[in-house]
Amino acid sequence: MFSVATASPYAFRVTLEASDVDDDVALAQRIIGCAPERRDAAAEAELCRRLGPRIRLYGIKHLRSEAAAADLMQDVLILLLDKLREGAVREPSQVVSFVLGTARQTVIDWRRSGARRTRLLEKFPIDLLPSESSDDGPEPIDAQRLRGCLGALPERERAVLVMTFYDDRPADAVAAELGLSAGNVRVIRHRGLERLRGCMAAEEGAA
Amino acid sequence: MTRAKCSDLQTQELTEYWLGELDEAHEQRIDEHLFACAACSARLGALVDLGAAIRRTFVEGWLSIVLPEQFLRRIIDAGFQVREYHLPAGGSVNCTITPDDDFVVSYLRAPLQGVKRLDVLIDDTTSGKHRATDVAFDPAAGGLVTMTSTAYVKSLKQSQQRVRLVAVDGVEERVVADYTFNHYPS
Numbered sequence: 001m002f003s004v005a006t007a008s009p010y011a012f013r014v015t016l017e018a019s020d021v022d023d024d025v026a027l028a029q030r031i032i033g034c035a036p037e038r039r040d041a042a043a044e045a046e047l048c049r050r051l052g053p054r055i056r057l058y059g060i061k062h063l064r065s066e067a068a069a070a071d072l073m074q075d076v077l078i079l080l081l082d083k084l085r086e087g088a089v090r091e092p093s094q095v096v097s098f099v100l101g102t103a104r105q106t107v108i109d110w111r112r113s114g115a116r117r118t119r120l121l122e123k124f125p126i127d128l129l130p131s132e133s134s135d136d137g138p139e140p141i142d143a144q145r146l147r148g149c150l151g152a153l154p155e156r157e158r159a160v161l162v163m164t165f166y167d168d169r170p171a172d173a174v175a176a177e178l179g180l181s182a183g184n185v186r187v188i189r190h191r192g193l194e195r196l197r198g199c200m201a202a203e204e205g206a207a
Numbered sequence: 208m209t210r211a212k213c214s215d216l217q218t219q220e221l222t223e224y225w226l227g228e229l230d231e232a233h234e235q236r237i238d239e240h241l242f243a244c245a246a247c248s249a250r251l252g253a254l255v256d257l258g259a260a261i262r263r264t265f266v267e268g269w270l271s272i273v274l275p276e277q278f279l280r281r282i283i284d285a286g287f288q289v290r291e292y293h294l295p296a297g298g299s300v301n302c303t304i305t306p307d308d309d310f311v312v313s314y315l316r317a318p319l320q321g322v323k324r325l326d327v328l329i330d331d332t333t334s335g336k337h338r339a340t341d342v343a344f345d346p347a348a349g350g351l352v353t354m355t356s357t358a359y360v361k362s363l364k365q366s367q368q369r370v371r372l373v374a375v376d377g378v379e380e381r382v383v384a385d386y387t388f389n390h391y392p393s
Binding site: 050053054057058060061096099100103104141143146147150151154155156158159160161162163164165166167168169170171172177178179180186189190193194196197 | 218219222223224225226227228238239241242243245248249251252254255256257258259260261262263264265266269270271272273274275277278281282327339340341342343344345346347348
């Protein structure tokens with residue numbers, strides 16, 4: 001069950017990883033506690049910084065577009081802040097469920113209507129929204145090191161990784177082009193990724 | 208609702224999720240877990256970044272690689288400029304590359320029916336001898352499509368590259384075909 005005061009179409013509940021979610025809940029409580037007299041801008045910014053990358057990844061996965069994923073991230077975070085400030089989210093512990101439900105429904109709506117955005121930006125400053133590349137994200141991949149590691153892979157693994165990630169193709173599609181089984185491609189792909197990671201880590205350690 | 212535990216979401220499952228290989232219910236469980244678990248979300252983000260970096264490395268022409276012809280067709284259809292050379296078994300060709308070329312590919316015709324493992328031996332007057340073992344190929348395709356690193360070819364002065372296809376069966380090796388590329392800078 002969703003924890004928004006208004007009727008919700010999202011009839012599910014996310015089971016939370018406690019260690020990660022406690023901070024999200026605490027931030028939501030701070031925002032609710034301040035509303036409506038004043039804003040806790042620091043809590044709002046931190047909540048957006050934490051949840052933004054997850055929404056963006058969900059958007060890329062389901063919309064296959066960086067631009068659409070950025071739009072989704074903005075729209076969901078703006079709606080979340082709106083609901084928190086209004087006190088419409090009764091249970092702060094359900095903030096992650098609210099975010100996933102909103103993201104899921106927004107993707108469905110966009111697919112159904114062809115429209116991508118329902119803007120609320122006029123009501124909110126956009127400086128709260130995290131950039132597409134999070135500041136505290138992983139180190140950028142060293143392109144030169146990656147070239148060396150890809151070049152050192154066995155031929156089949158290099159071919160399968162390129163064919164897979166050139167346009168994010170599933171194993172059965174790659175297998176059809178190579179004359180292999182999908183299961184075989186999954187095994188080669190997994191080995192290739194593990195070997196590539198190992199090479200990148202070893203090179204990093206040696207640097 | 209079944210809870211997707213953090214320890215369950217290893218690279219293989221995240222890869223299958225990302226590439227749309229899971230059924231809808233399984234995919235939804237992972238969606239939910241990813242929203243609640245920063246560690247798994249970060250791990251997926253790293254996988255996505257690595258995939259994008261592989262794509263970028265390939266598109267920028269840094270890789271020499273054997274690929275199926277259908278895949279090459281998709282690259283051409285996507286608008287990349289591909290310089291192609293077609294060689295029969297035993298053939299040779301004078302070749303070059305221009306600044307506008309995104310990729311250089313060679314179609315090496317060869318009888319591959321019955322071949323279990325195929326190695327490619329390269330003898331290059333610039334970079335020396337190399338052996339690519341167990342390349343991916345379709346025996347029914349009647350040949351092999353090889354792509355040479357565009358970055359490497361663009362750096363070449365006049366040079367020659369001899370390519371030999373070798374069928375391997377256990378400890379036995381059999382020469383399938385030889386090809387010669389005489390490269391001249393554009």
